[in-house]
Amino acid sequence: TGTRDYNPKQMAIREKVFNTIIGCFKRHGAETIDTPVFELKETLTGKYGEDSKLIYDLKDQGGELLSLRYDLTVPFARYLAMNKITNIKRYHIAKVYRRDNPAMTRGRYREFYQCDFDIAGQYDAMIPDAECLKIVHEILSELDLGDFRIKVNDRRILDGMFAVCGVPDDKFRTICSTVDKLDKLPWEEVKKEMVNEKGLSEEAADQIGEYVSMQGGMDLAERLLQDQKMSQSKQACAGLSDIKLLFSYLQLFQVTDKVVFDLSLARGLDYYTGIIYEAVLTQAGVAPVTTDAQNGAPSEESVSVGSVAGGGRYDGLVGMFDPKGRKVPCVGVSIGIERVFSIMEQKAEASAEKVRTTEVQVMVASAQKNLLEEKLKLITELWNAGIKAEVMYKKNPKLLSQLQHCEESGIPLVAILGEQELKDGVVKLRVVATREEVQLIHNTHTVSLRRFKCGCNEKSRGG
Amino acid sequence: TGTRDYNPKQMAIREKVFNTIIGCFKRHGAETIDTPVFELKETLTGKYGEDSKLIYDLKDQGGELLSLRYDLTVPFARYLAMNKITNIKRYHIAKVYRRDNPAMTRGRYREFYQCDFDIAGQYDAMIPDAECLKIVHEILSELDLGDFRIKVNDRRILDGMFAVCGVPDDKFRTICSTVDKLDKLPWEEVKKEMVNEKGLSEEAADQIGEYVSMQGGMDLAERLLQDQKMSQSKQACAGLSDIKLLFSYLQLFQVTDKVVFDLSLARGLDYYTGIIYEAVLTQAGVAPVTTDAQNGAPSEESVSVGSVAGGGRYDGLVGMFDPKGRKVPCVGVSIGIERVFSIMEQKAEASAEKVRTTEVQVMVASAQKNLLEEKLKLITELWNAGIKAEVMYKKNPKLLSQLQHCEESGIPLVAILGEQELKDGVVKLRVVATREEVQLIHNTHTVSLRRFKCGCNEKSRGG
Numbered sequence: 001t002g003t004r005d006y007n008p009k010q011m012a013i014r015e016k017v018f019n020t021i022i023g024c025f026k027r028h029g030a031e032t033i034d035t036p037v038f039e040l041k042e043t044l045t046g047k048y049g050e051d052s053k054l055i056y057d058l059k060d061q062g063g064e065l066l067s068l069r070y071d072l073t074v075p076f077a078r079y080l081a082m083n084k085i086t087n088i089k090r091y092h093i094a095k096v097y098r099r100d101n102p103a104m105t106r107g108r109y110r111e112f113y114q115c116d117f118d119i120a121g122q123y124d125a126m127i128p129d130a131e132c133l134k135i136v137h138e139i140l141s142e143l144d145l146g147d148f149r150i151k152v153n154d155r156r157i158l159d160g161m162f163a164v165c166g167v168p169d170d171k172f173r174t175i176c177s178t179v180d181k182l183d184k185l186p187w188e189e190v191k192k193e194m195v196n197e198k199g200l201s202e203e204a205a206d207q208i209g210e211y212v213s214m215q216g217g218m219d220l221a222e223r224l225l226q227d228q229k230m231s232q233s234k235q236a237c238a239g240l241s242d243i244k245l246l247f248s249y250l251q252l253f254q255v256t257d258k259v260v261f262d263l264s265l266a267r268g269l270d271y272y273t274g275i276i277y278e279a280v281l282t283q284a285g286v287a288p289v290t291t292d293a294q295n296g297a298p299s300e301e302s303v304s305v306g307s308v309a310g311g312g313r314y315d316g317l318v319g320m321f322d323p324k325g326r327k328v329p330c331v332g333v334s335i336g337i338e339r340v341f342s343i344m345e346q347k348a349e350a351s352a353e354k355v356r357t358t359e360v361q362v363m364v365a366s367a368q369k370n371l372l373e374e375k376l377k378l379i380t381e382l383w384n385a386g387i388k389a390e391v392m393y394k395k396n397p398k399l400l401s402q403l404q405h406c407e408e409s410g411i412p413l414v415a416i417l418g419e420q421e422l423k424d425g426v427v428k429l430r431v432v433a434t435r436e437e438v439q440l441i442h443n444t445h446t447v448s449l450r451r452f453k454c455g456c457n458e459k460s461r462g463g
Numbered sequence: 464t465g466t467r468d469y470n471p472k473q474m475a476i477r478e479k480v481f482n483t484i485i486g487c488f489k490r491h492g493a494e495t496i497d498t499p500v501f502e503l504k505e506t507l508t509g510k511y512g513e514d515s516k517l518i519y520d521l522k523d524q525g526g527e528l529l530s531l532r533y534d535l536t537v538p539f540a541r542y543l544a545m546n547k548i549t550n551i552k553r554y555h556i557a558k559v560y561r562r563d564n565p566a567m568t569r570g571r572y573r574e575f576y577q578c579d580f581d582i583a584g585q586y587d588a589m590i591p592d593a594e595c596l597k598i599v600h601e602i603l604s605e606l607d608l609g610d611f612r613i614k615v616n617d618r619r620i621l622d623g624m625f626a627v628c629g630v631p632d633d634k635f636r637t638i639c640s641t642v643d644k645l646d647k648l649p650w651e652e653v654k655k656e657m658v659n660e661k662g663l664s665e666e667a668a669d670q671i672g673e674y675v676s677m678q679g680g681m682d683l684a685e686r687l688l689q690d691q692k693m694s695q696s697k698q699a700c701a702g703l704s705d706i707k708l709l710f711s712y713l714q715l716f717q718v719t720d721k722v723v724f725d726l727s728l729a730r731g732l733d734y735y736t737g738i739i740y741e742a743v744l745t746q747a748g749v750a751p752v753t754t755d756a757q758n759g760a761p762s763e764e765s766v767s768v769g770s771v772a773g774g775g776r777y778d779g780l781v782g783m784f785d786p787k788g789r790k791v792p793c794v795g796v797s798i799g800i801e802r803v804f805s806i807m808e809q810k811a812e813a814s815a816e817k818v819r820t821t822e823v824q825v826m827v828a829s830a831q832k833n834l835l836e837e838k839l840k841l842i843t844e845l846w847n848a849g850i851k852a853e854v855m856y857k858k859n860p861k862l863l864s865q866l867q868h869c870e871e872s873g874i875p876l877v878a879i880l881g882e883q884e885l886k887d888g889v890v891k892l893r894v895v896a897t898r899e900e901v902q903l904i905h906n907t908h909t910v911s912l913r914r915f916k917c918g919c920n921e922k923s924r925g926g
Contacts, residue, residue: 001503001527005542008494008553015495027846029853029872031471031820032478036574037500037531037558040464057522058531061562064464068500068521079468090471095500099524111499123856127835131856138846252839254847357494372590376715383490383601384717390492393586393594409492 002100002110008357013344017143018093021115021335024138025091028131030117032091035075041065043321047074049270054098068097072116073271073317073332080120081321086328087121089128093337109338118332120318126242129275129313130249132333136279136309137255139335145308145343146283150258153265154243154275155312157224160236161263164229165207167200173270174198179212180266183280183307187213212264218247220261242275267312274313275331280306281343308336356410362429363411364391365402367418372396374417378427378442406432465563465573471820476807480606481556481578484798487602488554488580491594495554498538504528506784510537512733517561519573531560535579536734536780536795543583544784549791550584552591556800572801581795583781589705592738592776593712595796599742599772600718602798608771608806609746613721616728617706617738618775620687623699624726627692628670630663636733637661642675643729646743646770650676675727681710683724705738730775737776738794743769744806771799819873825892826874827854828865830881835859837880841890841905869895 006014025032044055044067056068069075072092080088093115100110117135119128133150140148158179162172178193187209194200194208211230214220221243224230231237243261250256267276311333318328348355364379366372372395382389390411392402399416406414416428426439469477488495507518507530519531532538535555543551556578563573580598582591596613603611621642625635641656650672657663657671674693677683684706687693694700706724713719730739774796781791811818827842829835835858845852853874855865862879869877879891889902 001499001501001529003499003501005499005546006497007546008496008551011495011497014497026822027849027851029821029823029851032474033471034469034474034477036464036466036468037560038464038466038574057524059520059522061520063562066464083468083470088471097500099526111501119856121856124858127856134843134846249839252836253843358492359489360492373715376712380597380716383597386490388490388492393582393584393590395587395590 004109004111009348009355010341010345012355012357013348014341017337017340017344018115020142021139021337022091022093024135024142025117027138028089028117028135030089030091032093033076033079034092034094035069035072035079037095037097038066038068039075039078041067043067043078044070044074047271047317047320051098054100056097056099069094070098071096072114072334073118073314076116076118076332077314077317077330078321080318080328080330081326085120089117089119091115091117112338115335115337116332117335118330120328120330122329126245126249126275129242129331130246130253132311132331133246133250133259133277134253134255136277136333136335137253137258140258140279140308143340143344145340146281148258148279148281148283148308149260150255150277150279150309151260151262151265152243152246152275152277153262154239155272156235156239156274157243157263158266160230160233160239161208161211163233164236165211166204167208171198171200175200175208176266177268179208179264180268182212182264182266214263215260217256217259217261218244221247239274246275267310269312269314271314271317272312273315276312277310277333278307279309281308282306308339309333310336354410358390358409358411359388360390360409360411361388362390362413362415363402363406364389364415365397365399365417367399367416369396371417371422374422378415378417403432467572467574472811472818473804473808475818475820476811477804480800480803480807483605484578484602484800485554485556487598487605490601491552491580491598493552493554493580495556496539496542497555497557498532498535498542500558500560501529501531502538502541504530506530506541507533507537510734510780510783514561517563519560519562532557533561534559535577535797536581536777539579539581539795540777540780540793541784543781543791543793544789548583552580552582554578554580575801578798578800579795580798581793583791583793585792589708589712589738592794593709593716595774595794596709596713596722596740597716597718599740599796599798600716600721603742603771606803606807608803609744611721611742611744611746611771612723613718613740613742613772614723614725614728615706615709615738615740616725617702618735619698619702619737620706620726621729623693623696623702624671624674626696627699628674629667630671634661634663638663638671639729640731642671642727643731645675645727645729677726678723680719680722680724681707684710702737709738730773732775734777734780735775736778739775740773740796741770742772744771745769771802772796773799817873821853821872821874822851823853823872823874824851825853825876825878826865826869827852827878828860828862828880830862830879832859834880834885837885841878841880866895 038058041057045052048070055070058066058068072094076092093113095111096114097111100108117132119131133152136150158176159172162175167175175194175198178190178198182190191205191209194205195202221240225237225240247256250259265276265278267278311331313329313331315327315329318330319325362382364375364382366375375391379389379391392405403414405411412432414430414432416430418428421428425442427442428437428439430437501521504520508515511533518533521529521531535557539555556576558574559577560574563571580595582594596615599613621639622635625638630638638657638661641653641661644656645653654668654672657668658665684703688700688703710719713722728739728741730741774794776792776794778790778792781793782788825845827838827845829838838854842852842854855868866877868874875895877893877895879893881891884891888905890905891900892903893900
């Protein structure tokens with residue numbers, strides 16, 4: 001079906017990644033919402049261009065025609081329009097569905113998570129946009145995936161560039177799609193497509209080629225504002241001024257070390273209206289570049305896997321769902337979480353450290369037979385005190401199998417009950433890793449539990 | 464579509480409930496897994512009896528026939544068989560789908576969450592089963608939904624009871640379904656259905672009626688083991704002995720105060736093979752009982768809303784997915800989370816306390832114009848130090864509107880920058896609720912941040 005189950009180890013990694021991302025979203029004051037997994041088919045119609053063929057429809061079993069959501073942005077826009085919300089900063093983490101050709105060995109599935117953060121509202125230019133980039137910077141740094149770069153560009157700069165290079169108005173979108181392939185194909189191939197397939201003049205293509213090779217920072221934006229040709233386009237100038245403003249905020253946010261103004265960045269989606277951005281991992285080894293055996297060119301997946309976040313400004317989408325067309329300006333970012341998961345999984349595989357799938361702090365065990373009752377009494381005290389504890393579901397398990405379970409699950413402590421300990425009113429607490437043992441008094445509950453808790457916290461941190 | 468969006472306030476409540484439930488599952492050492500939202504249609508076929516008509520199918524767009532999952536138990540059993548797992552303790556929280564007649568005003572939707580905890584494996588009798596009940600007890604106590612009762616029974620006791628009351632073997636399942644209606648209908652109605660519709664003799668029905676009126680604890684199980692008729696059934700005796708054993712463990716777990724052995728509990732699902740249980744809220748007012756206007760009888764939804772958890776033992780389900788039919792005994796519980804959400808929402812509505820939808824600790828504000836740069840510098844320091852902070856996306860917001868935002872979002876602290884403070888190298892930190900102010904030195908970063916952090920933690924707890 002092109003989908004997959006997540007096993008407990010994968011879930012443990014997933015939980016860690018989600019906690020980091022949600023922690024960042026919350027640090028920036030985001031609320032969260034949730035929308036249904038299916039939408040009315042008409043809500044999704046006409047939003048994804050050619051990719052609409054990848055939408056999963058539900059069977060018509062009577063009632064409305066429904067489709068599984070394709071992304072979280074369109075449901076978000078529908079939600080804002082439907083509830084007449086004009087200001088919100090929200091995140092949404094949920095699965096989306098695409099009837100794509102699954103490439104499961106490369107971590108591409110038909111069901112996958114998206115992690116979106118968006119700011120909707122009429123605000124002063126580039127402040128929310130800069131915060132989105134700050135968020136990408138924080139998340140990628142904290143996830144520790146290796147070095148990365150965030151490319152930024154603006155749809156208005158692209159459109160202005162096309163205009164001054166002599167691209168006819170009606171070819172902007174299709175030429176933009178061709179430019180979007182620059183992260184997968186060399187310029188020569190892209191130029192060929194522009195000239196041979198899209199019917200652009202060689203001269204226009206060459207001019208585009210010059211621009212899209214440019215990368216820089218605020219200085220590049222300043223230079224292009226002085227550029228004889230580029231400065232003729234009002235649109236391009238508006239975009240370039242905003243890039244300058246953006247970089248001034250990024251300096252205050254201390255993230256310019258990773259951000260590059262890159263004129264080759266185009267991004268596929270139709271609905272972007274202003275700034276666009278994409279984060280790529282640059283560290284060799286993490287995203288191995290393999291080549292397609294058939295033509296020697298890098299295959300699509302192998303090159304594009306480097307992308308781990310992307311987004312931009314879409315000021316027109318909410319208006320499409322409002323009966324009166326009222327616009328709500330939006331800017332947002334989507335973290336490519338599946339790619340992050342697979343990198344984290346690879347790292348976990350390579351590491352000597354075992355991934356724990358439970359958080360159990362202590363195993364309640366016994367050295368002799370017929371102590372189930374005593375063990376269940378003790379574990380009840382532990383659970384009631386909020387301690388994460390396990391006991392085997394056997395009346396008389398062997399001590400060895402109880403200790404083995406600790407080793408396998410990474411449980412740091414084992415509380416061992418025995419006849420003698422019961423007589424003495426004590427519990428033996430053993431650190432599994434070092435076999436170090438302490439005796440805790442167990443006849444006065446308050447005392448023993450307080451000491452137990454301390455032991456659990458210290459030991460589970462240490463072990 | 465019979466579905467709903469969750470707004471930020473609902474999500475905040477949902478998150479709190481999930482944290483309580485997941486905390487309990489983790490305290491008991493559970494791992495978690497995830498399965499896709501759709502399964503092969505054939506996986507779901509033949510598992511839900513008459514309810515199969517409520518399954519959502521995907522449109523045949525080429526490829527396999529797929530259906531949206533109807534519950535989490537069948538995907539779990541499929542997962543165990545497919546991966547040849549014979550031992551696991553896992554929880555799974557995810558949405559399931561039913562083409563039911565939505566009763567949205569009563570909180571019934573076609574898309575809703577299930578929270579399942581299950582223990583799979585061949586263990587000594589009743590230990591995992593008792594832990595499931597302990598978990599229900601812990602969760603319902605911690606959620607503080609009001610008083611509750613956990614009814615337990617056993618499929619083998621029901622079957623044995625039917626046998627000794629003279630129900631023909633081939634009518635066990637259908638008579639069981641009729642008994643299941645006892646939580647919605649009075650005995651007279653149920654008896655009528657048994658006799659008139661299911662063709663049972665009046666005498667047999669009356670004997671059943673006597674048994675299903677019985678409620679008690681371990682004592683009732685003991686009495687029934689001595690019961691002349693009941694003791695004739697080996698099955699019933701096995702079930703009764705297990706109920707006795709169960710209660711002995713429940714005593715050690717300190718949960719017998721809420722658990723009742725109730726012979727009228729039947730539960731609809733076919734796959735249960737042993738113990739079954741269901742938790743109901745008993746507090747008046749929380750689950751208002753309205754009557755159906757048409758016939759004066761309590762309508763189905765209004766009475767059954769009291770049920771907030773249910774489950775049981777299903778030793779045969781995994782074997783249905785194994786090519787060799789290898790069985791994996793399972794017992795589990797499902798928390799009726801949607802019902803819990805709506806109770807929590809009602810409580811939040813009724814309470815004077817405002818539900819916060821963000822966790823922002825401090826708002827970075829300014830008293831004068833042209834301080835955006837300074838504010839962005841300060842908030843960068845705060846974010847980088849892990850403090851949850853917000854700033855308005857305006858160059859020159861009014862101080863009043865910044866303070867209003869704090870009031871509305873429940874942000875406890877506001878850091879106010881002004882010309883004088885900047886000159887003096889300090890930041891003014893104000894507690895929104897009390898207007899109390901302190902000045903923090905802001906020229907040596909380390910000192911100021913440490914103090915800032917303390918302030919945030921203390922104040923956000925206090926406020």
